[in-house]
Amino acid sequence: MTTPQLHHRPGADHVTTTADGTASRQDTAAAAQQRGATVWLTGLPSAGKTTIAYALAERLRAEGRRVEVLDGDEIRTFLSAGLGFTREDRHTNVTRIGFVAELLASHGVTVLAPVIAPYAASREAVRARHGEAGTAFLEVHVATPVEVCSVRDVKGLYARQAAGEISGLTGVDDPYEAPERPDLRIEAHTQPVAESAAALHALLTERGLA
Numbered sequence: 351m352t353t354p355q356l357h358h359r360p361g362a363d364h365v366t367t368t369a370d371g372t373a374s375r376q377d378t379a380a381a382a383q384q385r386g387a388t389v390w391l392t393g394l395p396s397a398g399k400t401t402i403a404y405a406l407a408e409r410l411r412a413e414g415r416r417v418e419v420l421d422g423d424e425i426r427t428f429l430s431a432g433l434g435f436t437r438e439d440r441h442t443n444v445t446r447i448g449f450v451a452e453l454l455a456s457h458g459v460t461v462l463a464p465v466i467a468p469y470a471a472s473r474e475a476v477r478a479r480h481g482e483a484g485t486a487f488l489e490v491h492v493a494t495p496v497e498v499c500s501v502r503d504v505k506g507l508y509a510r511q512a513a514g515e516i517s518g519l520t521g522v523d524d525p526y527e528a529p530e531r532p533d534l535r536i537e538a539h540t541q542p543v544a545e546s547a548a549a550l551h552a553l554l555t556e557r558g559l560a
């Protein structure tokens with residue numbers, strides 16, 4: 351007897367059943383049929399990556415999709431605790447997030463990763479990993495210019511850098527290698543959040559991922 355070969359990790363191994371066993375099996379079956387993807391939102395601090403990711407997540411969830419947001423900040427508290435902002439540490443952080451994202455996406459989850467990922471080589475490594483596994487990967491550049499980001503300054507990092515309290519801030523005194531050919535570039539400073547989320551949603555739909 352030949353053992354069936356799985357060419358892709360299946361998405362149906364999280365079966366939970368209700369008392370009568372019907373409704374959630376249907377939900378699980380529907381979710382398992384969804385094609386997952388990783389959507390990586392790269393850009394400077396305060397560019398709007400997280401805000402746009404959560405707006406898109408809300409819309410996708412309302413449509414019945416399974417969505418996870420892998421927020422750079424949160425990941426650094428757990429998965430990447432102890433890592434700093436050297437080139438090496440950022441690369442490690444990005445590839446770790448890419449690893450988890452691919453796992454989830456291969457199980458039908460739409461993964462949104464609002465993570466700076468300043469180095470093209472790190473993003474390329476994540477894309478390659480997805481490619482090897484046959485998992486969809488979209489690179490989205492949230493292209494808010496540093497002049498706008500530094501005024502928003504959600505976490506006060508730009509002010510602290512200007513005051514000499516910190517150094518190595520992405521886009522100011524640390525590199526940011528903007529994607530040359532992203533799947534989508536969002537000029538987040540020229541349009542409202544809802545419009546940016548809609549543009550991303552349209553891209554997912556066009557690629558058969560939403």
Ligand SMILES: Nc1ncnc2c1ncn2[C@@H]1O[C@H](COP(=O)(O)OS(=O)(=O)O)[C@@H](OP(=O)(O)O)[C@H]1O
Nearest residue numbers: 395396422423435440443465466467468518519520
């Ligand atoms: N030096 C320096 N440079 C850049 N960012 C800094 C720095 N120090 C702290 N932070 C804050 O760390 C948040 C998470 O960063 P990431 O994990 O996305 O960065 S990276 O991809 O590993 O480069 C990142 O979150 P966002 O502002 O949401 O992008 C920053 O607020």
Ligand SMILES: Nc1ncnc2c1ncn2[C@@H]1O[C@H](COP(=O)(O)OP(=O)(O)O)[C@@H](O)[C@H]1O
Nearest residue numbers: 395396397398399400401502504538541542543
């Ligand atoms: N058009 C816009 N698009 C996205 N964010 C915007 C916009 N206008 C203002 N903002 C604000 O800019 C800030 C961006 O912060 P955040 O989403 O945390 O950025 P990042 O995750 O890139 O560091 C938020 O406070 C958000 O409300």
